Amino acid sequence: GKYVWNGERLLNRAEASVDVEDRGHTFGDGIYEVFRVYGGKTFEPELHWARFERSARELRIELPLPIAELERGVEELIEADGLAEGIVYLQLTRGAAPRAHPFPAEARPALTAFAKPLERPLSALESGTSVITRPDIRWLRCDIKSLNLLPNVLAKQEASEAGASEAVLHRDGVVTEGSSSNIAIAKDGVVRTHPANNLILHGVTRAVALRLAAELDIRVNEEPFTLDELYAADEAFLLGTTVEVMPIVRVDGRTVANGVPGPIARKLQAAFAKRI
Ligand code: PLP
Numbered sequence: 001g002k003y004v005w006n007g008e009r010l011l012n013r014a015e016a017s018v019d020v021e022d023r024g025h026t027f028g029d030g031i032y033e034v035f036r037v038y039g040g041k042t043f044e045p046e047l048h049w050a051r052f053e054r055s056a057r058e059l060r061i062e063l064p065l066p067i068a069e070l071e072r073g074v075e076e077l078i079e080a081d082g083l084a085e086g087i088v089y090l091q092l093t094r095g096a097a098p099r100a101h102p103f104p105a106e107a108r109p110a111l112t113a114f115a116k117p118l119e120r121p122l123s124a125l126e127s128g129t130s131v132i133t134r135p136d137i138r139w140l141r142c143d144i145k146s147l148n149l150l151p152n153v154l155a156k157q158e159a160s161e162a163g164a165s166e167a168v169l170h171r172d173g174v175v176t177e178g179s180s181s182n183i184a185i186a187k188d189g190v191v192r193t194h195p196a197n198n199l200i201l202h203g204v205t206r207a208v209a210l211r212l213a214a215e216l217d218i219r220v221n222e223e224p225f226t227l228d229e230l231y232a233a234d235e236a237f238l239l240g241t242t243v244e245v246m247p248i249v250r251v252d253g254r255t256v257a258n259g260v261p262g263p264i265a266r267k268l269q270a271a272f273a274k275r276i
Contacts (some may be wrong), residue, residue: 001081007111024093042199129248136169185233235262
């Protein structure tokens with residue numbers, strides 16, 4: 001969009017700048033959130049703010065403003081940009097200081113936020129998508145939404161090069177999540193998804209989908225599943241802020257079940273659409 005919010009005011013994007021020794025820039029020492037905006041309003045803001053607060057706490061980065069004021073800033077950004085459908089990217093770093101690994105005493109956490117128009121992926125939601133699988137080479141605190149996304153970027157690039165939309169990650173054959181989404185399968189009417197521990201990001205869409213599943217009397221088992229169970233699933237779907245509830249119809253070139261989105265994915269999609 002046209003504006004960047006820095007926690008104090010809205011700047012024209014061309015006038016916004018980042019210090020070359022900002023620790024986000026030099027160390028990836030920071031966190032972020034991506035909010036979905038539907039009809040000019042953030043979707044499930046409480047869950048995103050709670051996660052943002054938690055990520056900051058885990059990395060011992062102080063919030064520059066109370067959540068209520070951060071929320072107001074994001075709303076003003078959406079308003080100024082005239083954003084109806086899209087996302088807001090919000091980032092907080094430990095701030096700028098002469099480069100040295102320990103936390104600097106003097107740095108002030110640096111906030112940046114911008115908005116971006118984005119349409120819902122309606123045709124892929126209808127037809128389903130293809131994914132590949134790759135080893136999960138990330139660290140052991142994937143629950144923190146940190147700026148360090150190199151393993152995710154490399155995996156997503158491999159997916160793109162393979163003509164797939166996502167790389168599903170696994171640790172020694174145990175599926176964790178996608179490079180920018182969570183994943184669930186369904187087998188014999190039961191949904192399975194990795195538990196929300198240190199090995200996955202606790203996705204907002206995942207949490208919403210589990211809530212919807214409970215309302216729909218769909219059984220859910222928050223237990224890890226293997227690559228073989230993914231290949232043999234009746235259904236599989238990605239869960240994420242931009243992909244929503246995205247049916248997976250192909251994994252590593254093999255079709256999932258009969259290669260069309262299944263009934264549980266369809267029910268969750270319908271319930272999800274009502275919440276938008
Ligand atoms: N897992 C990873 C690694 C992510 O980057 C994301 C973010 O999009 C998700 C899962 C899904 O989380 P959310 O539903 O909050 O967007």
